[in-house]
Amino acid sequence: MCRFIETIQVRDGELQNLTHHNRRMNETRRAVFGVSEQLDIREYTGNCPVDGIHKCRVIYDKEICEVAFSLYAMRPVHSLRLVYSDTVDYHYKSTDRKELEALHSLRGNQDDVLIVRNSLLTDTSIANVALEKEGVWYTPTTPLLKGTKRAWLLEQGVLTECNIPADEIYSYSHITLFNAMIDFGSLVLDINRDTVIHI
Template sequence: MCRFIETIQVRDGKLQNLAHHNRRMNETRQAVFGIADQLDILDYTGDCPESGFYKCRVVYGREVCEVAFSAYTMRTVRSLRLVGSDTIDYRYKSMDRKELEALYALRGNQDDVLIVRNNLLTDTSIANVALEKEGVWYTPRTPLLKGTKRALLLEQGVLTECDIPSDEISSYSHIALFNAMIDFQSLVLEINRDTVIRI
């Protein structure tokens, strides 16, 4: 049964950050199915587009079930609404996004939601986040999903993990949204009452 996905950025025929995608896929298979053997996404992507910017969507369960490529356009995000859920669990990149979609539906006139769990910032509905203070970028220690781009940026020392209480967001100057398809600092909002809205 296919239950999980990896979304991979493809630039001019090369799958980006593949090591972290493979690691997360195999860690998920181990945790959910108890399968220790290692799969390599590269073995399933023979028809990879050779030029341009694409999204590769890998669907898997015990094995890889489907691989598809499509053109990618970044969603416009200029404002966020803080919404809370202390019970949401999205530790694995599941195809079941019902909880995320329910929270996204609470965005009102804003473009996306910034999800608060146990009074701490986590992610938006589509991306990990980092907040800037005095030139340092901090990312929530307990995101909903430990993204592959987040893992790479932490490994490179670009980001620092810390707990970010929702009532301290105004002490930061900017918020960056990023994921496998959205490069770090390509989507940055200044934090003010027009861009980050409280319920």
């Protein structure tokens, strides 16, 4: 049976953005398994670690199967390579990451990949992205995964959705990577031909 995952930031003992994590988990359970009962992750986590930033990893199918905590350290990313796949599918956050891992293996000397599907930018192998132009941050309309941090940032008006063709990437000045664990603006790259490799 396929299993799915929510990765939640725990900051000083508090689960962050839990509303969006619960929503995505329950929408996935309904779509994949036909389960309408709503679960609340908070009821399964017990006492969260209280000092610093931790990762809470929740594995589920119809029910929540496993909850684990680990200390978090952000993996540095200084460069990206554009890779192409019109068939990659990760619209549910599954524990099966074989397609993403295969694309990540194409990164060459770069730290991660920026995945292009149907000529449009989507995500890196681990994060949603936003690109800056003239002070406005734009995020791809059709990411591989609609992340929980992305949903919150859109609600707050921080991001604007738009289609970003891969061949227009150099018209933007910066790219930021973000997900549940990587705060928006904490991992930002200048966009140039040394940091973002377009082949």
